[in-house]
Structure formats: C-alpha cells, structure tokens
Amino acid sequence: MSADFDLAVKLAVYRHFAATGARPSPGEIAGRVTADADAVLEAYRRLRAQRVLVLEADGVSIRMAPPFSGVATQHVVEAGGVSYFANCAWDALGIPAALQKPATVRSRCEQSGDPLRLDVGAEGPGPSDWLFHCVVPAAQWWDDIVFT
C-alpha cells in the first residue's frame, strides 16, 4: 500500500479525533478513505512503526494519536465545544496547539491533587507558576511511551 494511503489514514484518524474528541473505529476510517478495514489496520501498524499512532494490545483500537488520547485520562481539554483527553501534560497543551483554537486545560498536581486550570489562547497559556516534570530521558521516551 502506498505512502499516500497511510497519509490518508493518518489524516482521517486525526480529523476524527479533532472533530469528536474520541478515537475512531477502523470501520469509520475505512469509510473515510474508501478502503476495507483490513487495509486500515495494516496502515495502523505502519503508522505505529513511524511513531504516529500507539495501538492497544488488540492491535485494532487506537490508544494514542498524540496529542489525542483514545482513552480517558486526568488531562482534559475543552475547545470549540468538544472535550478531549490528552495523553500527558505536554499533550494537554499540544491539543490547543494542534487545533489552533482557544482551549481550557484541566488537570491536577500529581502530588497534591490540586486542580489545574489553564486557559490557552492564540499566544498560549497565561502566566502560571505550575511546573512540568518527566522522569524519562528523551532518548528513552518511546521505549514505553504509555509510561512516559
């Protein structure tokens, strides 16, 4: 299958997340790209190898299409009337960056549980003294991207 097909699948996946906040099924993507679901799943595997998608253990369901999460997380982003889950703190800001829309990011302090709200505009979030911390060095991020 061509790189053009993989690109079409990737764009269909990302546009579905952007429009709905939820992961698409292979059948939904197949309908978008006029292909069968098996061909879409083969594209998923190639996109996983390129670190574009992360799949669940079933090899069918999308766990991550960074910055979007296919499963519920503590990082919630609201933009344009749609609610999204982000994979991590970085991706929580990545969603308004990708959508290029104003958004509200809600999360929490991992230690204290204090709630975080960041209103993000075109120029980014307003001043905040909160911090971001990652325990995994950059060279190892994709060794276990779900843990990272």
Next chain:
Amino acid sequence: MLFFRSEERVREWCRDQGFPVRPLVRIDQLWGLARAWYSTRLQPASRRPQPAEMRAIFAGLGLTGAFWDPQADTFDQGPTKVIDSA
C-alpha cells in the same frame, strides 16, 4: 509527563515514588514544546521532529543537557526507580 503545583511537590512525589528529580519545565517552556510538536499535526505535511531538530527545539527553550538529548546513550539514570539510601 505530569503537572505539579511547585518544585516542592515535584520533590515530594519523586521521593515518594522512588524516582530521581529531573529538569523542571515552566509552563511557557511547555507551550513552546507543544507548539513545536503539534502545531502542524492536523496538516498533511506534518511530521515528528527528527533528533537534530529536537535538540534545536529544546535548546531554543533553554532545555539542555543529556536528559534532553534524544540520542544520548550515556544517560544512565533511566526511569528505573532508585533506592533511597537515607
């Protein structure tokens, strides 16, 4: 990759979880990372930054050192929990 209210909360969490404290990133720096990685993600020509580009992005945001090197093979303090000798 998590949010924390303060450096003190980061240090408490790392101590409690048995992880080393890593570089702390401000929210404005995190926005820079988010834009660099994702601002074109919904467009056909988007692609993930390559290692040299990653280094440049990190350095431009003041994030330097082996922790931020995507090809570091000498960074020996991975995510494995450390034992608190205290």
